[in-house]
Amino acid sequence: MATSHITPVAGVRPEQAPLGSPVPNVPHAISVSLPTFRDNVDYEEAAPRVVNAMVSGYPRFFVSLKVKELVAICEKKYGKPTENSFLWPSRRVAERCRHFVERYYVPTISTDDSTPTPHPPSTGAGSVRIVEFVIHAPTSELKPDGIKQVKVFATFFPKEAYSVAKQFWQHAGDIVSSRQAAFCLRWLALKAEEDSQQQQQKDEATIRMPRGNRHYAAAKPVAQQQQQGLPAVQSQDDEDKPVEEIDGMDSRDYEVYVEERYGRNLDLSFAPKAKVALRRRIAAQVAHHAGSASGWTGDKEYVTEEDVYLYPTGMSAIYNAHRIAMTLFPTRKSICFGFPYTDSLKVLQKFGPGCYFYGHGEEHDIDALEKEVLEKTLGENVKEEDKILAVFCEFPSNPLLKSSNLVRLGQLAEKYGFMIIVDETLGNFVNVRILEFADIVVSSLSKIFSGDSNVMGGSLVLNPQRRFYKGLKEAIGREYEDLMWVEDAIFMERNSRTFQTRIARIDENTEALCDYLLTHPKVKEVYYPKYVTTANYLTHKVEGAGFGGLFSVIFHSAKGSEQFFDALPFYKGPSLGTNFTLACPYTILAHYYELDWAAQFGIDRNLIRVAVGLEDKEVLFQGFNEALDAITDDE
Incomplete structure (x- = not known):
C-alpha cells in the first residue's frame, strides 16, 4: 500500500x-x-463525467469524502430535513x-461565486444555528x-444557503481537515463497536443466567450465536495476536499505523512539540534573513517563535491576518496590490x-x-473610515510572478499610517527576505514547505520592529486559536525537515527549464521572477538563493496551449509547491466565470501554470519536449 512519502526517482516520472x-x-x-x-473546463462547468469521477480535490474547494461522511452523521443526529451544515474546528x-x-x-441569492451583496442580518436571522458535536x-x-x-x-442553515456557507469554507480556510474527520470517524466506529460488545455481554448474561445462577450458564458456540442474530465474540486466540495480524488492524487508519509503527512520525501526544518545532523552524529562517539584511543589532532576536502562529490552511492565515488587523481599525478599507x-x-x-x-501591481499603480x-x-x-488599514500583496504574485516594490510601498506605509501584509508563499522563506518590509508575513505551508502534497497548513509571522506590532500582538493574543489538527502538525513537521535542500534543487531545475522555454519558438511568453519585475525581486532575493519553483507559460494559440497541456507527461491538477512537477490551466480553474475581468490584468485565458518538482533535469526536459512537439497549431 502506498504511503504519504513521495521521493521522485531519478530518471523516472510518474504515470x-x-x-x-x-x-x-x-x-x-x-x-x-x-x-x-477539457477536463478542467468540464470541472468548472460541473459536468457529471468529471464530478462523478472525483474522489479527491483541493480541500477548500472539494469537501473531502471523510469530512462529508462526518457531516452526514452530524446532520442525521442533529439536523432537520430542510437543513445542511458545515463542520468547523x-x-x-x-x-x-x-x-x-x-x-x-437571502432566498433569491445567486448560487455562483460572484461577490454577493450584503443584506441586513435580519434577512437570515433565526434560520442559522450552531450545534456542538462531541466525540468521546x-x-x-x-x-x-x-x-x-x-x-x-x-x-446548520437552510439548504438554499449552502452556496453561501461554502464561500465561507473556501475563503476563510478554518476548516476541519480530512485527517481530523478520519480520526473522529474511527473513534465513532470504535465507540459503536464497544457499545455493541457491551450490549452483547448483557444479552449473553441474560442467556447464561436466566434464573440468576451463573453456575448453570454456558457460552453458546459462535455459530449458534450468529443463528440467533447475536454478534460473534472474538476468540482468545485473536486477542493474543499482535495488532497488525488482526483483520482491520484494530480499525486504525493504515497510514497512521505505518507512520507510527516504523518511526517516521511521532505519536499524537508529541503534537505540541511538533508545533513548537514548526514555529522555531519558521522563525529561524525568517529571522536569519531579516536580521542580517537590516543590520539588526538589538539585544533580542529580530523575531522568535513567539511571533509565529500556525493555522489549518494558508488561506486561514491570510483571512486571520485581515481579521486581526481589522480589530485595530474596523472601519478602514484595505488595498489589494497586484493580481x-x-x-x-x-x-x-x-x-x-x-x-x-490595483490589479497590475506595477510602478504606475503605486502612483495612482x-x-x-x-x-x-x-x-x-x-x-476614520476614509483611512487605509493595510496594503495586501503577494511576493511574487500568482500567476504572473510579478514582485511588488515593497520598498516604495513601505515608505508610503510610514507616511500614511497603514500596515503592509505580504503573502510570500511563492517566494518562500528560503529565497526571499520579506519580513523587514512588512508588519505581517503569511505563507501557505501546504506548498513547498511541506512538499508532499498530503497536508494543509499556514503560518503568520509578526514583525516586532514595526509600529503596529504592540496592537497586533495584543489583538492576536485575544483572537488566536490553535486550530491546526494534531496529526496534520505531525505530518507537516516531518515533511518540512528537508525544505531547504528541496527548494535549492527545485530552484535549479526551474531556472534551467525556464531559460530553455524562453527561447523556444513555440512559446510566446514565460512568466518567472527572473524575467518579470526583476529589479524588485532581486532587491529581496537572498544571496545564493533562486527564483522559486513556479512559472507560467502561454503559447501562440489556444489550440497550442491545449495540445501542450494534454501531452505534458506529468501530474496535472490544482495546487503548487509539490515535490513532483504539477501543472494546471490556472485561469480556467481560478477565474472561469470572470475570464474577461482577469484578462484586463494580463491573465491570459489559456495560461498554463507549472510547479516544478524534484525530478532530474533530463526527465523534465524530455517531458516538456514531448509536450512541445505535440503542438501543431503554434500561430
Missing part, C-alpha cells in the same frame, strides 16, 4: 493519474488529477460562519497523556468594509493609489 483520482495517490492528498484541458469559527450566512443569504474517546484509545475527546461545531490568488481578494471584498484593487486614495487620508478633517 498519469486517472481523472478524479488523488494527486499523489496517497491518503489525504490535497490535489486531484484533471489530466486534460471551534465554536468561534462556527459563529463567524453564521454571521457570514446571515449577512449574505473509546476505552481502547484512552491514554494518560492522550486526547480524551474531540469537539467539532456544526453550523492575487483569487480567495485573497475575496476575503478583502467580503469581510469588513471592502478594498481598493497614492494620488487617488492615500493623499485623501491626510488632514485634520479626515474620517
Whole structure:
C-alpha cells in the first residue's frame, strides 16, 4: 500500500493519474488529477463525467469524502430535513460562519461565486444555528497523556444557503481537515463497536443466567450465536495476536499505523512539540534573513517563535491576518496590490468594509493609489473610515510572478499610517527576505514547505520592529486559536525537515527549464521572477538563493496551449509547491466565470501554470519536449 512519502526517482516520472483520482495517490492528498484541458473546463462547468469521477480535490474547494461522511452523521443526529451544515474546528469559527450566512443569504441569492451583496442580518436571522458535536474517546484509545475527546461545531442553515456557507469554507480556510474527520470517524466506529460488545455481554448474561445462577450458564458456540442474530465474540486466540495480524488492524487508519509503527512520525501526544518545532523552524529562517539584511543589532532576536502562529490552511492565515488587523481599525478599507490568488481578494471584498484593487501591481499603480486614495487620508478633517488599514500583496504574485516594490510601498506605509501584509508563499522563506518590509508575513505551508502534497497548513509571522506590532500582538493574543489538527502538525513537521535542500534543487531545475522555454519558438511568453519585475525581486532575493519553483507559460494559440497541456507527461491538477512537477490551466480553474475581468490584468485565458518538482533535469526536459512537439497549431 502506498504511503504519504513521495521521493521522485531519478530518471523516472510518474504515470498519469486517472481523472478524479488523488494527486499523489496517497491518503489525504490535497490535489486531484484533471489530466486534460477539457477536463478542467468540464470541472468548472460541473459536468457529471468529471464530478462523478472525483474522489479527491483541493480541500477548500472539494469537501473531502471523510469530512462529508462526518457531516452526514452530524446532520442525521442533529439536523432537520430542510437543513445542511458545515463542520468547523471551534465554536468561534462556527459563529463567524453564521454571521457570514446571515449577512449574505437571502432566498433569491445567486448560487455562483460572484461577490454577493450584503443584506441586513435580519434577512437570515433565526434560520442559522450552531450545534456542538462531541466525540468521546473509546476505552481502547484512552491514554494518560492522550486526547480524551474531540469537539467539532456544526453550523446548520437552510439548504438554499449552502452556496453561501461554502464561500465561507473556501475563503476563510478554518476548516476541519480530512485527517481530523478520519480520526473522529474511527473513534465513532470504535465507540459503536464497544457499545455493541457491551450490549452483547448483557444479552449473553441474560442467556447464561436466566434464573440468576451463573453456575448453570454456558457460552453458546459462535455459530449458534450468529443463528440467533447475536454478534460473534472474538476468540482468545485473536486477542493474543499482535495488532497488525488482526483483520482491520484494530480499525486504525493504515497510514497512521505505518507512520507510527516504523518511526517516521511521532505519536499524537508529541503534537505540541511538533508545533513548537514548526514555529522555531519558521522563525529561524525568517529571522536569519531579516536580521542580517537590516543590520539588526538589538539585544533580542529580530523575531522568535513567539511571533509565529500556525493555522489549518494558508488561506486561514491570510483571512486571520485581515481579521486581526481589522480589530485595530474596523472601519478602514484595505488595498489589494497586484493580481492575487483569487480567495485573497475575496476575503478583502467580503469581510469588513471592502478594498481598493490595483490589479497590475506595477510602478504606475503605486502612483495612482497614492494620488487617488492615500493623499485623501491626510488632514485634520479626515474620517476614520476614509483611512487605509493595510496594503495586501503577494511576493511574487500568482500567476504572473510579478514582485511588488515593497520598498516604495513601505515608505508610503510610514507616511500614511497603514500596515503592509505580504503573502510570500511563492517566494518562500528560503529565497526571499520579506519580513523587514512588512508588519505581517503569511505563507501557505501546504506548498513547498511541506512538499508532499498530503497536508494543509499556514503560518503568520509578526514583525516586532514595526509600529503596529504592540496592537497586533495584543489583538492576536485575544483572537488566536490553535486550530491546526494534531496529526496534520505531525505530518507537516516531518515533511518540512528537508525544505531547504528541496527548494535549492527545485530552484535549479526551474531556472534551467525556464531559460530553455524562453527561447523556444513555440512559446510566446514565460512568466518567472527572473524575467518579470526583476529589479524588485532581486532587491529581496537572498544571496545564493533562486527564483522559486513556479512559472507560467502561454503559447501562440489556444489550440497550442491545449495540445501542450494534454501531452505534458506529468501530474496535472490544482495546487503548487509539490515535490513532483504539477501543472494546471490556472485561469480556467481560478477565474472561469470572470475570464474577461482577469484578462484586463494580463491573465491570459489559456495560461498554463507549472510547479516544478524534484525530478532530474533530463526527465523534465524530455517531458516538456514531448509536450512541445505535440503542438501543431503554434500561430
